[in-house]
Amino acid sequence: MTANDSLIAENLGRVREKIAAAAKRSGRTADDITLVAVTKYVGVEEIQALQAAGCSHFGESRPQQLWQKAAALDPSIQWHMIGHLQRNKVRKTLPLVSLLHSCDSRRLLDTLNQTAGELQLQVPILLEVNISGESAKHGLEPGQVQGLLATAKDYPHLEIRGLMAMAGLEGGTGAAEADFEKLRKLRDQLQKNCPACASLHELSMGMSRDFEAAIEQGATIVRVGSSLFEGIDR
Numbered sequence: 001m002t003a004n005d006s007l008i009a010e011n012l013g014r015v016r017e018k019i020a021a022a023a024k025r026s027g028r029t030a031d032d033i034t035l036v037a038v039t040k041y042v043g044v045e046e047i048q049a050l051q052a053a054g055c056s057h058f059g060e061s062r063p064q065q066l067w068q069k070a071a072a073l074d075p076s077i078q079w080h081m082i083g084h085l086q087r088n089k090v091r092k093t094l095p096l097v098s099l100l101h102s103c104d105s106r107r108l109l110d111t112l113n114q115t116a117g118e119l120q121l122q123v124p125i126l127l128e129v130n131i132s133g134e135s136a137k138h139g140l141e142p143g144q145v146q147g148l149l150a151t152a153k154d155y156p157h158l159e160i161r162g163l164m165a166m167a168g169l170e171g172g173t174g175a176a177e178a179d180f181e182k183l184r185k186l187r188d189q190l191q192k193n194c195p196a197c198a199s200l201h202e203l204s205m206g207m208s209r210d211f212e213a214a215i216e217q218g219a220t221i222v223r224v225g226s227s228l229f230e231g232i233d234r
């Protein structure tokens with residue numbers, strides 16, 4: 001085990017403890033929360049260190065990086081695509097991912113469904129919502145999601161599992177918490193008219209700086225990157 005490997009294992013242990021504590025505060029257990037280790041900052045060795053320490057879900061925000069890392073690593077890894085996906089990268093990405101977090105437009109959903117059909121895949125997805133309203137952020141407008149869900153049966157090759165969002169950059173933890181609460185309330189509202197072919201169980205929200213607040217607000221999936229790699233030599 002290298003020095004980096006042990007630092008990564010320690011960092012992971014600390015993040016898991018915080019996840020367990022936040023889950024408990026929200027009346028749940030650590031098993032109710034999936035940790036997606038975001039590896040966009042690191043290479044194959046760091047991912048292997050996390051795997052050895054018990055991590056099995058990994059997230060990338062750029063498709064090319066996901067392709068390269070998936071090709072170099074153990075096929076048992078569950079990959080999560082968490083960044084904006086251009087339509088011309090869909091065909092190569094779909095066979096690799098266990099959950100696509102970033103479905104942010106109807107055009108992308110159309111392409112995903114068509115390509116998944118051609119590849120004979122059923123693809124689990126989340127609908128990304130621009131909950132903070134920041135113009136630089138990708139995502140559906142909160143008001144668009146209801147209409148989209150109503151047409152979920154038009155996407156037979158996609159399995160809608162829930163919603164994903166990022167908190168706004170401004171305003172610190174308090175503002176982030178308010179964004180997470182908004183997403184949960186939107187989900188609760190949408191659930192009243194959710195078609196049987198879709199589910200809104202999953203809430204993918206929270207990153208290194210705010211994952212505890214996200215869990216307290218109902219996150220079922222957190223996407224944590226930098227906290228796992230603190231102090232390592234690159």
Ligand SMILES: *Cc1c(COP(=O)(O)O)cnc(C)c1O
Nearest residue numbers: 038061082207208223224225226
């Ligand atoms: C990079 C990234 C993360 C992880 O961010 P950290 O602050 O490094 O934990 C989470 N979600 C998305 C969409 C990202 O791009």
